[in-house]
Amino acid sequence: MEATPKIEPIISTTMADQVEERLREYITHKAFRPGDAIPKEVELAEALGVSRNVVREALSRLRMLGMIDTKKRRGMILTQPDILSGLERMMHPHILGTDTRKQIFEFRLVLEVGQAALLFVRKTDEGIQKLEAIVKQESQVLTIQEKVDCEIAFHSALYEMAGNETIKRFQAMLMPVFEYVVEYETDHDFHTVGSVTHRDLVNILKNGTPEEFTSGMLKHLEPHLLRLA
Amino acid sequence: MEATPKIEPIISTTMADQVEERLREYITHKAFRPGDAIPKEVELAEALGVSRNVVREALSRLRMLGMIDTKKRRGMILTQPDILSGLERMMHPHILGTDTRKQIFEFRLVLEVGQAALLFVRKTDEGIQKLEAIVKQESQVLTIQEKVDCEIAFHSALYEMAGNETIKRFQAMLMPVFEYVVEYETDHDFHTVGSVTHRDLVNILKNGTPEEFTSGMLKHLEPHLLRLA
Known part of the structure; x- marks a missing residue:
């Protein structure tokens, strides 16, 4: 049958x-x-x-x-496809749904923490000097915009040092969405930082271990992480 | 002039x-x-x-x-675009270049380490029981294929627990490329694990902190991380 x-x-x-x-x-x-x-x-x-x-x-x-x-x-x-080309075309905060924006916000936090795995393999004296220069500049700036610029410069320099083009481009795409979420969808300041500062992170990068760096980054991002649910 | x-x-x-x-x-x-x-x-x-x-x-x-x-x-x-739709269409190891494959391999390592940030916010008893069941099964399997299945099941269950759909889909797309790199482009066994095992990771998830988990994951992935350059 x-x-x-x-x-x-x-x-x-x-x-x-x-x-x-x-x-x-x-x-x-x-x-x-x-x-x-x-x-x-x-x-x-x-x-x-x-x-x-x-x-x-x-x-x-x-x-x-x-x-x-x-x-x-x-x-x-x-051809060898550009794997991020499709993604790039869609990364405009307001055409994404709230859920997607939230997930992208988290995605960036995960990348920041996880890239310690690459940073300690690829760190260079030159890269560390660049980070130190940003930290120094940051201690002298006054306006919100200057602070935002330093914040972005610092984290971008980390991705640069991690030396993975795909991750670097990916995070650059996430950035506008991340900022949008912080600015419009949380009750909270872009610059709220945890107990570990940029300066602390640079010191760990110089003298510490990947394990200490991920711990430090988790503490640095704590204000963001605390509001996840 | x-x-x-x-x-x-x-x-x-x-x-x-x-x-x-x-x-x-x-x-x-x-x-x-x-x-x-x-x-x-x-x-x-x-x-x-x-x-x-x-x-x-x-x-x-x-x-x-x-x-x-x-x-x-x-x-x-x-419509609310599906941000990963373009990417999904291109994630076939052999149509990507060696460099791109290597970057995707690293991308997955970074995600594994970084997702501790989400896991400790979202962990559930049910999720931990699932991980424990996988670890138990893993201790009893014999064939390579069974081991690979347990390996994938364990890490997939972690992404499930982290509760971020975008990251979950993204890592599922990276997986075939990751396996391809391990299998064809390294001299080394998919199952080489570091000094921290799946069982250790579950214990940290139950009783530890995000900092301990990222440290544990870095140790777990050490054989992969050591070959990065």
Whole structure:
């Protein structure tokens, strides 16, 4: 006896969605490598049984993500995608929901704490001098804007030192959302710092261990962490 | 005397690239909110002085990123974008470059260490029991595959407990790349663990502090961290 066929729900997707997915499957399953050529638009349209317009739309999406590129005389080739390109386009606080903003706020806290793992492998005298200069400047500034600038400069210099381009770009994208949350969605000052200051963190970086640094960063971020729920 | 006009380099972009960028600027500068309607395709084409095909291509990209949606009778509206949708499409180890894979490998290590910041705010008895069950099972398994499964289950349960959907999805995407790097690009066993075991980490989670947990995780991940350069 045959089993009753399951009724599949109709998923609302456009033709371009389907063709895009099919092309991504094709590209990723065939184990293509960056630089490899992919079939022409007209050939893809024929193979998939859809119009060239739909194929063009789907290819345009992949081009936006940096997965393919069009080269003179070589046609379309696979490229090493820029994994953060899609993300970058969406990181505007007000087009995100409150939940997403909150999650991004937390994401940045997690990165700040976790990057100790990289900092102690990659710290340099030059980088530490840069951090010390920022701390010195910070002790002399007066206006809120100057303080914000020092705050951002300090944490950016840490990411620079950690030497991971993906994390660095990622956190730079999170920054506006993080600031937005602090400014508009908490009752609390951007500059509320915990019992461990920037100066303390630099000293740990110079003479301490990764373990001491993560502990210090948790204390530094404590005012933010205390309001998580 | 006038300054010599600077010769701007010609940047190779397609019409769709330009229209996509213009639309994103329009959407983000106008301070639209999710749910707001945006002009019709034909109106956009007219305003931008380009063909409808090009506008359709650009809108298709925004639709893929989840920034807009088409509703019956309401036309196109802004949606709360799914910030990870672009990223998700590209997380296939072999289409990424070696550098990107290495950076993603490090990214995951940073997240593991940093999430202590969230774990201690959100830990539950139920979550800890789940971790204990995994640790118990782990002590009884024999095959490599079973060990890998327990390893993944343990770390996934931690992300579950940390309660941040964006980080959870993000790390789930990083996972295949992380495993690929460990398996193919290092001379070293996926299961090499440091002096702190999963069982130790659970005990710290039960009775310790966030500071002790980050320290413990750094020790747990030490074999991976030692090979960073």
